Structures are given as structure tokens and as C-alpha cells.
Amino acid sequence: MASISLKKLNKTFGALTVVHDIDLEIADKEFIILVGPSGCGKSTTLRMIAGLEEISGGELIIGDDLMNDVPSKDRDIAMVFQNYALYPHMTVYKNMAFGLELRKAPKDEIDRKVQEAAKILDITHLLNRKPKALSGGQRQRVALGRAMVRNPEVFLLDEPLSNLDAKLRGTMRAEISKLHKRLNATFIYVTHDQVEAMTMADRIVVMKDGHIQQMDTPQNLYDRPINMFVAGFIGAPQ
Ligand code: ADP
Numbered sequence: 001m002a003s004i005s006l007k008k009l010n011k012t013f014g015a016l017t018v019v020h021d022i023d024l025e026i027a028d029k030e031f032i033i034l035v036g037p038s039g040c041g042k043s044t045t046l047r048m049i050a051g052l053e054e055i056s057g058g059e060l061i062i063g064d065d066l067m068n069d070v071p072s073k074d075r076d077i078a079m080v081f082q083n084y085a086l087y088p089h090m091t092v093y094k095n096m097a098f099g100l101e102l103r104k105a106p107k108d109e110i111d112r113k114v115q116e117a118a119k120i121l122d123i124t125h126l127l128n129r130k131p132k133a134l135s136g137g138q139r140q141r142v143a144l145g146r147a148m149v150r151n152p153e154v155f156l157l158d159e160p161l162s163n164l165d166a167k168l169r170g171t172m173r174a175e176i177s178k179l180h181k182r183l184n185a186t187f188i189y190v191t192h193d194q195v196e197a198m199t200m201a202d203r204i205v206v207m208k209d210g211h212i213q214q215m216d217t218p219q220n221l222y223d224r225p226i227n228m229f230v231a232g233f234i235g236a237p238q
Pocket residue numbers: 013018036037038039040041042043044045
């Protein structure tokens with residue numbers, strides 16, 4: 001069970017508070033999208049959930065467990081970044097298998113998982129290539145595949161499509177929505193693309209200056225924004 005609770009979550013860097021008392025209850029298997037201007041604390045929030053950034057105050061609870069001090073490697077979470085972060089010297093197959101190899105999974109199990117993920121993502125024909133021989137969209141599929149083979153309870157995606165052209169973004173939006181339905185995982189997805197937020201999210205969380213301004217379903221946010229900031233972020237084309 002991967003419900004996620006953030007209770008008065010805070011992050012400070014020195015004297016600077018970049019995430020202020022965030023309260024957020026995310027249901028198991030929900031698709032949450034975080035939006036807000038650059039620098040408002042979206043990535044920092046994801047990184048605290050992933051264990052890549054220490055929590056300065058408050059509580060992070062996943063399922064029934066307090067996670068504040070659990071090391072990143074012991075969290076059942078996979079994160080996909082904007083810049084893919086693939087290993088350049090490894091083939092696509094190896095990029096996807098590597099995390100499982102580190103965990104000493106049996107070879108046949110690794111192979112089964114890599115082949116299965118590659119099939120779903122339509123990259124089977126690319127398994128022997130190196131990342132530099134792939135297009136942006138293909139690289140992003142590999143990054144998703146690398147997260148999928150771990151079969152995590154929680155997927156964190158930080159602007160995963162922002163380096164892709166508009167047409168490919170459309171295709172990948174649909175792919176990621178399909179993936180969410182198929183994977184039985186909770187998704188938290190950061191974007192500044194309004195179409196992504198409105199079409200993919202169960203609920204959208206609008207952040208500004210480290211605070212949550214409003215959170216609701218796309219329809220309710222669109223119909224009843226609480227202030228001009230939210231209205232501007234949700235309603236207007238960007
Ligand atoms: P977003 O993802 O919404 O664009 P971030 O979470 O990356 O925003 O950053 C939020 C704020 O925290 C920004 O003001 C950023 O400069 C600051 N910040 C992020 N990481 C660090 C760090 N390691 N040290 C100091 N300040 C940081």
C-alpha cells in the first residue's frame with residue numbers, strides 16, 4: 001500500500017525555507033501532478049519523498065511507515081528525471097538491468113523484467129543500442145523502463161517530457177497515463193505544462209513560494225480557482 005502523507009513538511013537551505021509546512025494526503029495509486037513557477041519547491045518536495053534530500057521538519061509517511069530517516073535505497077520508489085540520466089557507456093538493456101543486478105536479482109528474472117518492460121514501452125528493437133544512438137523520446141522510454149523494472153510502489157517523475165517536442169509529448173502523455181493504469185503504483189508528477197496537468201492528473205497541486213495554494217481535481221481547479229494566481233496557472237495558455 002503506497003498512500004503518501006506529507007505532514008507539515010519543511011525544507012530549509014541555511015536561512016532559506018524553500019518548502020513551508022506542506023500538508024498533502026495522496027491515496028494509493030493516485031496520479032498527483034505538482035505545478036507552479038520555477039523555484040517554487042516542486043523538485044525539492046519530490047527529492048525529499050525519494051530520500052535524495054534530507055527533511056528539515058515535519059513527517060513523510062508512506063503506507064504506515066514514517067520514512068524521514070529511511071535511506072533512499074531502502075525506499076520502494078523510482079524517480080524519472082527530465083534529463084533521463086542514462087549511463088552513456090551501457091546499452092539500453094544494461095541501463096534497464098543495472099539496478100536489479102546491483103540488488104543481486106537472478107539473471108533470468110532480470111531478463112524477464114527487462115523484456116517485459118521493453119515490450120510495453122516498444123523499445124525491444126533498441127535493447128542493444130547505446131543512449132547516444134537514440135532519439136529524445138526513445139531515451140525517455142528507456143528512463144521509464146529503468147524505473148519500471150524495479151516495480152516500485154511509488155513513481156516520481158520530474159518534468160519527464162519537457163525536453164521533447166510537442167508531438168512526442170502528446171504521445172508520451174498517453175503512454176504514461178496507460179502505464180499508470182497498468183502498474184498499480186502511486187504517481188507524483190511535476191510539470192509546467194498545463195495540458196499535461198489537466199489531462200493526466202487525478203488531482204493537481206498548485207504551489208507558489210514553497211506553499212500549496214490549492215489542490216483539487218483538474219475540473220474543480222478550472223471551475224473554482226481560489227485566486228488569480230491559480231486561475232492564471234490553470235486557465236491561461238502558457
Ligand atoms: P522547482 O523544482 O519548483 O523549480 P526547486 O525545488 O528546484 O524548485 O527549488 C526551490 C528553491 O530551492 C529554489 O529557490 C532553489 O534555488 C532552492 N534550492 C534547491 N536546491 C538547493 C540547494 N541544494 N541549495 C540551496 N538552495 C537550493
